[in-house]
Structure formats: structure tokens, C-alpha cells
Amino acid sequence: MNPRSETTNLESPVAPAHLAAASNAAVPGASTGTGEHPVPALSDVSPADWREASRRLLAKALGEWSFEEMLKPVEDGGEGRYRVDLGSGTSYQFRARPGAFGWMKVDPASITRSATGMLGNSIAEPAWDALQFLADAASTLNTDASTLATYFNELSSTLAVDAARITHGGHTAAQMRGLGHTELECHMTGHNWLVANKGRVGFSASDVRRYAPEARQPVRLRWVAVHRGLAEFRGTSELSEQAILERELDAATRARFTRVLTSLDLKPDAFVWMPVHPWQWEHAVQVLHAADVAQRRIVPLGESPDEYLPGQSIRTMANITTPGRYDVKLPLRILNTLVWRGIPPHCTLGAPVVTQWLKCLLDSDPFLTDTCRTVFLGEVASVTVRHPYLSKVAEVPYQHLETLGCIWREPVAARQDASERVRTFASLLHVDSQGTAFVAELVRASGLGAEAWLQQLFDTLLIPIMHVLYRYGITFNPHGQNTLLGFDGDDVPRRLYLKDFVDDVCVSFTDVPERGPEPDGHDHVLPRKHPSVIRQHVVDQIFVGHFRYLAPLCEEQLGVPEQAFWRQVRGTILAFHQKNPELRERFAEYDLLVPRIPRYALNRDRIVVTRYTDRALRHALYPNGTLPNPLAQD
Known part of the structure; x- marks a missing residue:
């Protein structure tokens, strides 16, 4: 083209x-200089690549929609096997590994679909079609036909890009280590939590x-x-x-x-x-x-x-x-x-x-x-x-x-050190076409043990965010694109970059003397929120939105058990508490270690709550139930 x-x-x-x-x-x-367009036309995508992209997206939909309780999986014979029965009369069986916050990581290769055949018998066959799954689940998702059709377009658009990525191949995790911040951004695959993330x-x-x-x-x-x-x-x-x-x-x-x-x-x-x-x-x-x-x-x-x-x-x-x-x-x-x-x-x-x-x-x-x-x-x-x-x-x-x-x-390039590489927090979750997680590649390149590298990550990421949260009652809504990490020459994270202030910065409506006079005392630009909501920005964006996926990657590719991962995160929070006893009251006010946290269901919001209504204002998300907090206890 x-x-x-x-x-x-x-x-x-x-x-x-x-x-x-x-x-x-x-x-x-x-900018790759290869002369090859990184996004092939759909006609150049092989049927096998389309099926593989769809199989992965189907697994993601099963996991995320079950996590948000749009689907009700039941155990099906033990050994990590589950089944989802849909109102259409079809059932999907799959193997999944339970993780933090009640989430399940679904194995794409394990999914089968059962439906009643022409002779009235139930036929089970390997399942790969995410679009068929959406049609099968239509009556179960509790939405209207118009929303479902528009969401189908978003899902299909996402699949088109994912399939093209498989055809193109892309960089290996090792090659990605050499990319600068701007080009690395172009290799990411979209929002981890949202299923139709490239609609x-x-x-x-x-x-x-x-x-x-x-x-x-x-x-x-x-x-x-x-x-x-x-x-x-x-x-x-x-x-x-x-x-x-x-x-x-x-x-x-x-x-x-x-x-x-x-x-x-x-x-x-x-x-x-x-x-x-x-x-x-x-x-x-x-x-x-x-x-x-x-x-x-x-x-x-x-x-x-x-x-x-x-x-x-x-x-x-x-x-x-x-x-x-x-x-x-x-x-x-x-x-x-x-x-x-x-x-x-x-x-x-x-x-x-x-x-x-x-x-x-x-x-x-x-x-x-x-x-x-x-x-x-x-x-x-x-x-x-x-x-x-x-x-x-x-x-x-x-x-x-x-x-x-x-x-x-301000651009990253104007602030980074000469030997420093800056990467988004989200990039750690990237998995290349050979199945290697970028986080695993960085850990191996650093020469550090996995636990030592992770501790450096947790200190670099969490300590400045907790300091701003507890001392000033401010949060940056630190999701994976707003939160960047500066790595030294050995690929060890050393400092935090934060951006997107006016869109995502919130302040608590409680009095915090350390904040001083605020810039918008009469005509508010900064949202004022309850401390529990301010805390939730950190919990959702870091723990639910990223560590939920990072922990199983570290277990699978770095040998760090999930339970040990979360224990290390909790230890980082408690160590900060011990070093700052003067903030004790605020630790309780913005408690990151509560037994249960509100569930904010992003996919459900689009499919069931907001749908595609044309609104005068961007709407606020409202919680849908609660989740067990893996940080609540050792």
C-alpha cells in the first residue's frame, strides 16, 4: 500500500x-528499515495464523469474562479442568490454572466446544473460533443484539491485527532489548485486561x-x-x-x-x-x-x-x-x-x-x-x-x-541518561512468537537471580508511588502505558518515569497539609476522590491490571512461584511502612493490604453496562462485587 x-x-x-x-x-x-510492512493485508494472512490468533483470543475471553463473572465456569472432572455452559445450548471445556484475584489463566490448546448435532447427540471438538464463541455466548452475556454486533466488529478488528502479527513474526524478546522506547511501543500487543483491545x-x-x-x-x-x-x-x-x-x-x-x-x-x-x-x-x-x-x-x-x-x-x-x-x-x-x-x-x-x-x-x-x-x-x-x-x-x-x-x-529522550533504556511497565508482559516473555529475557540478561531482579523492580516501581500516595494523597493511575521504567546497562530497573497528569491524576478529598495550596481551588481540574478510591487506582492498575499477569509468567519462565511473588510484593509494602512510621494513619487510610477489594469489570462495562450509548460525559466505572486480595496475608 x-x-x-x-x-x-x-x-x-x-x-x-x-x-x-x-x-x-x-x-x-x-522506521524498521526492512522495506517490509509490519501489518500485512488480511489477504496475506494465512488461515492457520488466523485460527491461532483466534484460539488465543478465545482463551483470553474465557479467562477475563469468567473473572468478571459474565460467565460461570464449573469444575469439570478435576485436574484444572472447567466447563462453561451457555444459554445457546453449547458448552466450552478447557484447562486453566487459578491465579490471584480469582482469575484463571486458560490454556488455549485445551479448549473444546460441545454442541448438539443434527442427530441430537452432543459432539465435542477442538475450539478455536472466538467469533463463534461470542455468538454462542450472546444470550448468556445479558446484552442486546445491537451491542453484540458492534462488539463483534471490535473483536474482529482485534483479531485481524493479532493474526497479521503472527504472520509477520515480529522481533524476538532478545531483539527487543535493543529497541528504544518509541520503537518498542510499536511492538506491544494492546491492553492486557480488555479482550477487544484493538477495536x-x-x-x-x-x-x-x-x-x-x-x-x-x-x-x-x-x-x-x-x-x-x-x-x-x-x-x-x-x-x-x-x-x-x-x-x-x-x-x-x-x-x-x-x-x-x-x-x-x-x-x-x-x-x-x-x-x-x-x-x-x-x-x-x-x-x-x-x-x-x-x-x-x-x-x-x-x-x-x-x-x-x-x-x-x-x-x-x-x-x-x-x-x-x-x-x-x-x-x-x-x-x-x-x-x-x-x-x-x-x-x-x-x-x-x-x-x-x-x-x-x-x-x-x-x-x-x-x-x-x-x-x-x-x-x-x-x-x-x-x-x-x-x-x-x-x-x-x-x-x-x-x-x-x-x-x-516532555519526551522520554530529553530526560533519560545516556546509558539508560526506558521501557513501559506494560512491556514486561510481552511474549514473543517463540513464547519467551520479555520480563524473562531481561532477568536472564541482567545476571541477577529472579528474586533479586524482581525486588529491584518492586522497589523501583512501588516505593515512589507509595510515597506520593501516602504523603500527598495523590495517585497517577499508574497503568502500563503511563508508568515507565528506566533500566541500567545490565537491564536492571533503576528508576520510575510517570506521565499523563491531567487525564489521570487524582487527589484525596481529605485534608493533606503536605499538598499545600492546590492549583484549582475554585474551578476544579483535579478529581477529588475518597481515599479508598485513590487507593484503588494503584490496586487496579498495578496489582490487578499487571501483576495478575506478571506473576504466572514469572512462575512459568523464571521459576518464582506465584505465592512467593505476592509475598515479595507484600514485603515491599510492609518495609516501606516500617521506614515511614510517621505516616501510620495514612497507611490505614489508603490500605493496600485489605482482605478484599472492589472488582471493576472493564469488559463487562462495555458489553453489559455502558454498551455503545453515546454519552455526554465519560462515565465512571462502578464496582461489581469484590475480589480476594493476595496481598492481605502471607
Whole structure:
């Protein structure tokens, strides 16, 4: 596929011809340098690869939907065998290994499907078809046909990418050790917990091959000028609007963009300049903001010469031409992993002030800065664009109000040491095509014993997060993409990087003197939550969302029994308590060791609770029962 075929000419008909020609310059090939497209077309995926991808996804669905109690597995003959009986009259049998929080890890090769045959007899055969399973489970999942059909599309889209990955092969875990942070992101396989984790409703198959992270295709961002009657720039105290443009655009590009405006008899200073994702320009901005484009309140300027690669969130782009320049977070009007991937105006407005406050607070804490050397990647500047008509109408679904805006974030490359490799926390869970877990590869490369390496991981990850939680009543919602680890030359984790402040930072509504004056005392940007909910961010994102999967990998590939893994995590928490007795009351307030924790069922929320209702606001998840906490006792 020609990578340019999925992009469109940003320039208006009245823009100078030489600028339009420059904008349409060809985008170079994939950053891998192999000349091979990492995402084959579906027609190039073998039937065997499709079946294998589907078999793995079927096992994941059985495990996660049982964990969330959408399915009710029963023991079936002992020796780790279980059965799920569905309302359709079919049954699925499988072997699984029970793990922490009541989860079961299902063996994909063990699954069989039993259904009544034409002669009335029950026929059991090996099962691999995740889409057939969804149809079989329809009446059991307690959802409506419309939701099921849309979810089928998400599941099918996920399978298409997973099957293409198998066909392409991909890097081994050993090869992945040599990748930098940005390229490593392109090799990840999506959200661990969510079954349909690459649904990307709104993307075509060609869009996936052009803009999804696994495509590893460089993207040039389009720039637009938005009249100051629509747009507002904000930055931290040391960053002006002009400073951002000088950092992000070279002098020749700034001059070229200026000429676009002056050729239209427009004053450049009357506009705020900002990047736009090329897909968003074509599918959202020119549609919802057509009036503003036609009346030159939004003026297309052209492409910048720099190339970017998307991270796992798709909408956050890292500069690969000039890595020291900022990462850019841009809205995309696609539905993926539970929500529409726009950027709310309150986030763009609040990002710089929240960053300024957090960095002033946390950078003055010597334990974080000197002892832990924790890095906070701030969201330092933003542009907010409200829709001039729809923003004034009550209850308009949020997907229509979050189509234009941007946030600039400090890049990893600007903060890491010369010998340091930075990887997402989520990357530890990656398993290559040969079955080797990345965490196992890193441990073997380090020369340390598995327990010693894991202790270094737990200290690096948990101690700064617990310090901020207990001392300041703040949590970062540290899921696998927001939480990054800095490794030394021996692949041992040494320090923590945290990002995504305004979207995910929460503060407790209890009085915490150490926090000092907060940045939004009158017009709240930071969510205020009960300490038990603040705690739950840590429990869900680290323990349920990642350690639940990491522990069995460590048992299978590193010889560390799951029980020993959780005992080591508990010991890390208790050691922190012993070293900080002055925080004793807060240990109880934000108790990570309670016997049971609320269950937040992510897959169930999409299929049963939220479904695909077009909502005015992003909704809050509500607990569905409780889970046993493996950290509660030795």
C-alpha cells in the first residue's frame, strides 16, 4: 500500500501551489528499515495464523469474562479442568490454572466446544473460533443484539491485527532489548485486561495499516492556524507560545506557514498554531469544523518536516526526526478501549497548570528527586479549541466536543541518561512468537537471580508511588502505558518515569497539609476522590491490571512461584511502612493490604453496562462485587 494514499491534501484551494506541492511530499517507509510492512493485508494472512490468533483470543475471553463473572465456569472432572455452559445450548471445556484475584489463566490448546448435532447427540471438538464463541455466548452475556454486533466488529478488528502479527513474526524478546522506547511501543500487543483491545471503531483496514502503532509507519503531522476567537494557548510559566513554536518548528517551516497566512491577507499573530493528526483532519475537523475552515477561522498551513510514531494510545505521537522535541497528544475520533479518543477541553486547559503544580510540589521532595530519581514527564503546553456551536448545547455527546486541541508533553529522550533504556511497565508482559516473555529475557540478561531482579523492580516501581500516595494523597493511575521504567546497562530497573497528569491524576478529598495550596481551588481540574478510591487506582492498575499477569509468567519462565511473588510484593509494602512510621494513619487510610477489594469489570462495562450509548460525559466505572486480595496475608 502506498502510505500516502490514506492521507489528504490539507491545503485550501487558495493556498500557494508550491506549498501544496511541498505538503504532498512522500512519507518515507517504516522506521524498521526492512522495506517490509509490519501489518500485512488480511489477504496475506494465512488461515492457520488466523485460527491461532483466534484460539488465543478465545482463551483470553474465557479467562477475563469468567473473572468478571459474565460467565460461570464449573469444575469439570478435576485436574484444572472447567466447563462453561451457555444459554445457546453449547458448552466450552478447557484447562486453566487459578491465579490471584480469582482469575484463571486458560490454556488455549485445551479448549473444546460441545454442541448438539443434527442427530441430537452432543459432539465435542477442538475450539478455536472466538467469533463463534461470542455468538454462542450472546444470550448468556445479558446484552442486546445491537451491542453484540458492534462488539463483534471490535473483536474482529482485534483479531485481524493479532493474526497479521503472527504472520509477520515480529522481533524476538532478545531483539527487543535493543529497541528504544518509541520503537518498542510499536511492538506491544494492546491492553492486557480488555479482550477487544484493538477495536478502533472509526478506522478502516487501511487506516490501521497507516496509523496504528503496530504499523510502525512514520506520520507527518498537519499544522493549522486557529483564530484566537476559537483557540486558547496555555503553557507552564517558563514556556510562551512563541517558545513552543520555535522548539517544535524550524525557522524555514515557520516562514513557510507564515506565508500561507499572509498570502490570504491574514495576520499570523491573530491565530494560534497547532498540529493536527492527518486522519483527524480528514475525518473530523473538516466535517465538524467545516464552517470555520470555509470562513478561514481555521486555516490549513501544511505538514511539518518532522516524522512521528504513535504509541499504544495511538493519539500520542513521539518525534523520531528530532527526538528531543515534545511528544504531542492529539484527539482522534475513534472508539477504542472503552472511550472515544478525543481530548476534553478541561484537560487541555488544565494540563499546564497541573504540571506546574505537581512539579513544584514533587521536585522539591528530596526523597523523590535524589533518592528515587523519579522523573515526572510534564504536560507543559496546550491548545484548547471549543466547538463554536455544539459546546453551547446541553448534553451533546462528548465525542463531538473533543475533536480539536493538543497537548505537548516532555519526551522520554530529553530526560533519560545516556546509558539508560526506558521501557513501559506494560512491556514486561510481552511474549514473543517463540513464547519467551520479555520480563524473562531481561532477568536472564541482567545476571541477577529472579528474586533479586524482581525486588529491584518492586522497589523501583512501588516505593515512589507509595510515597506520593501516602504523603500527598495523590495517585497517577499508574497503568502500563503511563508508568515507565528506566533500566541500567545490565537491564536492571533503576528508576520510575510517570506521565499523563491531567487525564489521570487524582487527589484525596481529605485534608493533606503536605499538598499545600492546590492549583484549582475554585474551578476544579483535579478529581477529588475518597481515599479508598485513590487507593484503588494503584490496586487496579498495578496489582490487578499487571501483576495478575506478571506473576504466572514469572512462575512459568523464571521459576518464582506465584505465592512467593505476592509475598515479595507484600514485603515491599510492609518495609516501606516500617521506614515511614510517621505516616501510620495514612497507611490505614489508603490500605493496600485489605482482605478484599472492589472488582471493576472493564469488559463487562462495555458489553453489559455502558454498551455503545453515546454519552455526554465519560462515565465512571462502578464496582461489581469484590475480589480476594493476595496481598492481605502471607
